[in-house]
Amino acid sequence: MARKRRRQPGSGGKPHPKTHGKGSRADRPGIPPVKPRRARAVPRPSPAAGDTPAPALADLRIGHGYDLHRLEPIAPAGPGRPLVIGGVRMESPAGPVAHSDGDVLYHALVDALLGALALPDIGQLFPNDAKENDGRDSADFVKAAVEAVRHAGYRVLNVDATVVLERPKLGPIKGEIRGNIAGLLGLAVERVNVKGKTHERVDAVGEGRAVEAHVVVLLAKV
Numbered sequence: 134m135a136r137k138r139r140r141q142p143g144s145g146g147k148p149h150p151k152t153h154g155k156g157s158r159a160d161r162p163g164i165p166p167v168k169p170r171r172a173r174a175v176p177r178p179s180p181a182a183g184d185t186p187a188p189a190l191a192d193l194r195i196g197h198g199y200d201l202h203r204l205e206p207i208a209p210a211g212p213g214r215p216l217v218i219g220g221v222r223m224e225s226p227a228g229p230v231a232h233s234d235g236d237v238l239y240h241a242l243v244d245a246l247l248g249a250l251a252l253p254d255i256g257q258l259f260p261n262d263a264k265e266n267d268g269r270d271s272a273d274f275v276k277a278a279v280e281a282v283r284h285a286g287y288r289v290l291n292v293d294a295t296v297v298l299e300r301p302k303l304g305p306i307k308g309e310i311r312g313n314i315a316g317l318l319g320l321a322v323e324r325v326n327v328k329g330k331t332h333e334r335v336d337a338v339g340e341g342r343a344v345e346a347h348v349v350v351l352l353a354k355v
């Protein structure tokens with residue numbers, strides 16, 4: 134039995150004048166013709182209030198820092214220290230195994246600052262077998278790194294950080310962490326970014342057995 138074929142919409146026939154026609158923009162209703170423009174100089178962004186003028190590119194230095202700590206049950210149940218990230222204490226049954234307070238974000242921040250200056254890393258400057266670093270507040274390390282930045286004649290322009298932690302969620306304390314970093318670096322909070330991610334339940338971080346942090350900083354010659 135022969136079937137009568139239905140014509141599908143859009144199959145064959147004349148091209149639609151609006152979509153397939155060869156007419157110019159001016160021929161199409163609703164689309165105004167494009168007027169040729171005279172070339173204009175690109176305006177330079179004006180610095181925001183409180184900002185200093187943009188530095189020359191040659192005076193910029195970028196730094197990257199990374200750190201990871203194993204998470205274990207907190208003492209006395211295990212060898213873990215209380216979980217502190219970016220200077221904020223978090224409620225968690227597991228915490229970092231570390232010689233200092235084990236603040237993974239501050240450690241990555243220190244390495245980013247020192248790295249931008251091509252200085253030795255945090256482990257070389259603050260050995261984990263030195264008695265004075267036992268349980269030490271990692272804000273001390275950040276202060277020392279900031280001092281190194283000043284001493285080298287640089288200032289921090291901005292910080293972008295990522296913490297990878299399965300639990301607890303970083304969201305509720307991100308604002309506090311940004312404030313802490315901004316305070317230590319003498320920056321406006323808008324120049325500090327902190328992101329929280331999980332590791333999708335895979336590998337040690339995703340299984341809640343470790344926490345890690347990545348930090349990028351940009352420095353400019355004063």
Ligand SMILES: [Zn+2]
Pocket residue numbers: 200201202231235236237240
């Ligand atoms: Zn560390």
